[in-house]
Amino acid sequence: MDSYTNRDEELEHTHLDPHEWRYICEGNAKVAFAYTGSDLQFAGWVLRLNKCFLDDENEVSSNQDTLLKEIEYLQKNNTFEIDVIGSLIGVQYILPQRSTYVTHIFLSQLNELAASTRPSHRANTHIDTRQQIGVLVPNMLTSLAPTPAPGVHTITVELKPKWGFLTKSTLISDKNSIKRRVCRYCMHQYTKHDADNRSTFCPLDLFSDDYKRVVYALDCLALSPQNNIRVFVGGQILSAPLQLCLEGVPLWDKLKHTLARIILAEGILIKLKHLQSSLDSLDIEGVFPRYQRAVKSGTLADEEPTLNDWVNTVAEFRRTNDICGHANGSERRINDKQAVLEFLLSTVLKDISIMIAVEQIPSQSASSRTAAELPKYRIAIVDTEPKKLSKMSVYLERYQRIVSNYLESHPDPDKQKHCQE
Ligand SMILES: O=P(O)(O)O[C@@H]1[C@@H](OP(=O)(O)O)[C@H](OP(=O)(O)O)[C@H](O)[C@H](OP(=O)(O)O)[C@H]1OP(=O)(O)O
Numbered sequence: 038m039d040s041y042t043n044r045d046e047e048l049e050h051t052h053l054d055p056h057e058w059r060y061i062c063e064g065n066a067k068v069a070f071a072y073t074g075s076d077l078q079f080a081g082w083v084l085r086l087n088k089c090f091l092d093d094e095n096e097v098s099s100n101q102d103t104l105l106k107e108i109e110y111l112q113k114n115n116t117f118e119i120d121v122i123g124s125l126i127g128v129q130y131i132l133p134q135r136s137t138y139v140t141h142i143f144l145s146q147l148n149e150l151a152a153s154t155r156p157s158h159r160a161n162t163h164i165d166t167r168q169q170i171g172v173l174v175p176n177m178l179t180s181l182a183p184t185p186a187p188g189v190h191t192i193t194v195e196l197k198p199k200w201g202f203l204t205k206s207t208l209i210s211d212k213n214s215i216k217r218r219v220c221r222y223c224m225h226q227y228t229k230h231d232a233d234n235r236s237t238f239c240p241l242d243l244f245s246d247d248y249k250r251v252v253y254a255l256d257c258l259a260l261s262p263q264n265n266i267r268v269f270v271g272g273q274i275l276s277a278p279l280q281l282c283l284e285g286v287p288l289w290d291k292l293k294h295t296l297a298r299i300i301l302a303e304g305i306l307i308k309l310k311h312l313q314s315s316l317d318s319l320d321i322e323g324v325f326p327r328y329q330r331a332v333k334s335g336t337l338a339d340e341e342p343t344l345n346d347w348v349n350t351v352a353e354f355r356r357t358n359d360i361c362g363h364a365n366g367s368e369r370r371i372n373d374k375q376a377v378l379e380f381l382l383s384t385v386l387k388d389i390s391i392m393i394a395v396e397q398i399p400s401q402s403a404s405s406r407t408a409a410e411l412p413k414y415r416i417a418i419v420d421t422e423p424k425k426l427s428k429m430s431v432y433l434e435r436y437q438r439i440v441s442n443y444l445e446s447h448p449d450p451d452k453q454k455h456c457q458e
């Protein structure tokens with residue numbers, strides 16, 4: 038596995054040409070562009086930019102003050118990514134970052150150039166042209182070798198695995214006891230999609246330690262990708278993973294086995310599942326009253342947590358887990374602020390994406406976890422920004438709505454799903 042060194046925080050002042058940046062993809066908050074020009078300082082890097090709602094830009098404010106705030110914010114997020122998320126999941130999964138100045142005109146032109154490629158459901162947002170700094174991260178879609186061999190294609194799979202556990206919290210109300218049997222993703226399908234578009238993917242299969250279940254989960258994702266799997270070949274996104282084909286040979290069946298073996302060899306999803314569930318051991322139902330109490334008593338202020346708050350939360354999480362083994366939060370006797378910040382860390386880990394890049398898919402049909410050597414690959418996690426304290430009520434309401442919608446469509450307990458851990 039290739040690795041990078043971290044903490045390259047230089048801010049670069051270079052003229053950027055919008056025609057040299059190709060739109061890759063976007064999420065709710067960010068959009069990524071790959072460098073296509075010949076300047077070596079950007080070759081192999083991706084520019085990640087903030088988005089905003091179209092109306093937001095009426096609030097114009099771009100002066101030295103906002104620049105300093107932007108620098109502070111980016112540094113905080115970068116340190117959070119390395120020292121908080123990296124220290125939990127493994128710093129080897131965190132991509133290094135650099136920053137570069139971006140101008141209003143460059144961003145406006147990028148907005149125009151990318152408009153026709155962007156998905157229609159994101160049309161109410163665009164690149165925030167007020168930002169003065171863009172973040173550069175290594176491009177996970179390009180070749181693993183410095184000089185790609187002719188005919189070698191980099192295949193990159195982006196997985197957004199979501200929630201990998203069923204809650205064991207003792208603080209769930211009887212009316213919501215379904216949370217102990219049906220995972221949040223499977224229930225959420227009934228809020229997000231109509232009958233024709235629901236997925237059969239269950240994250241608990243993907244997060245399992247069972248090779249066949251992992252492969253099955255990948256197949257379900259391939260059949261209904263939604264925003265949980267994307268496959269890129271040579272930097273270009275495929276319309277569906279099942280379209281994967283090189284020189285006329287369909288490759289999804291081989292790729293899925295390679296992926297399953299990488300996932301299990303890394304142990305990344307098992308670790309992620311353990312972290313998600315132990316950091317969310319109370320469930321939002323158990324943690325929300327503690328949040329309210331902490332706000333009332335002033336233990337939690339209106340402001341978002343500082344870096345120190347996050348680092349201390351991880352240290353205390355480790356300390357109390359060491360004392361109590363893997364006991365749940367109510368047994369660990371953690372204070373209210375700790376409980377809330379642990380929940381928010383879990384929320385980050387439930388929303389990250391994992392990018393896995395491979396260049397060769399072994400030709401022998403390796404259909405078991407030990408069957409063949411792993412190909413050379415690169416793996417990283419993306420989207421690790423802290424979740425906001427101010428969203429605690431949103432989290433409570435959203436999960437409540439997900440449960441209510443599921444129960445409404447499955448009033449008969451015999452017809453309800455039973456997700457297996
Ligand atoms: O609550 P969820 O599970 O719908 O997760 C949201 C994601 O929805 P999806 O994965 O499609 O279900 C949502 O993804 P999409 O915009 O749907 O691609 C975001 O990742 C959102 O995070 P944030 O508010 O941008 O920080 C995510 O919100 P958080 O709950 O992580 O804050």
Ligand SMILES: Nc1ncnc2c1ncn2[C@@H]1O[C@H](COP(=O)(O)OP(=O)(O)OP(=O)(O)O)[C@@H](O)[C@H]1O
Nearest residue numbers: 062063064065066067069083174175176177419420
């Ligand atoms: N290092 C990278 N190399 C290649 N592509 C990348 C890289 N980082 C991000 N991307 C692409 O950009 C997309 C958007 O980035 P990101 O996930 O950070 O956005 P987001 O708005 O925070 O996402 P979400 O809505 O899931 O919270 C990713 O889904 C991925 O396809």
